[in-house]
Amino acid sequence: MRIAVVIHLLGVIVWVGGMFFAHVCLRPVAAAQLAPPQRLPLLAAILGRFFTAVAVSVVAILGTGVLRLSELHGAPAPWHWHAMSGIGSAMIIIFLIIVFRYYPRLKVAVASQNWPQGGAAMDVIRKLVLVNLVLGFVTVIIARVGA
Ligand code: HEM
Helix, strand or coil, X not given: CHHHHHHHHHHHHHHHHHHHXXXXXXXXHHHHHCCXXXXXXXXXXXXXXXXXXXXXXXXXXXXXXXXXXXXXXXXXXXHHHHHHHHHHHHHHHHHHHHHHHHHHHHHHXXXXXXXXXXXXXXXXXXXXXXXXXXXXXXXXXXXXXXX
């Protein structure tokens, strides 16, 4: 079903492109130009909006991916579909860990103006986003190479 694959790809573009922008463009400049009391509330608010967009993208990616798999009606899936499902699932788990474990810590730290705690939470989020960014690139390459 072509429209499902288009929706799948739009979700991937929002998620992976957003992680690239946040990690490579936004955060280094914010870290260089803003002190923690200015930087952390700004990044927490930006991440809140981004995570909402990613949550919608994840639902779209997962829904359309599973829909496409279901069209096989039990026939064996190509190797790159398996690889994509596996790495994609790992990416989703990492996203959930960020949203339910470390992002709440960042918000609490910002609300209580505890900048060391906020910086520590932001540091873990930054590393997990980098892992997902690399996995995202790998998944896109595998999806295309196998197609
Ligand atoms: C998490 C579960 C996922 C499932 C079950 C899944 C499943 C699928 C399936 C079945 C297709 C084949 C569509 C077709 O050829 O008709 C597809 C295409 C694609 N997927 Fe995924 N996917 C998932 C996650 C991801 C993620 C996380 C990425 C990238 C970060 C990704 C990138 C792509 C790309 C680039 C294509 C297009 C390949 C082409 O050009 O033919 N997918 N996906």
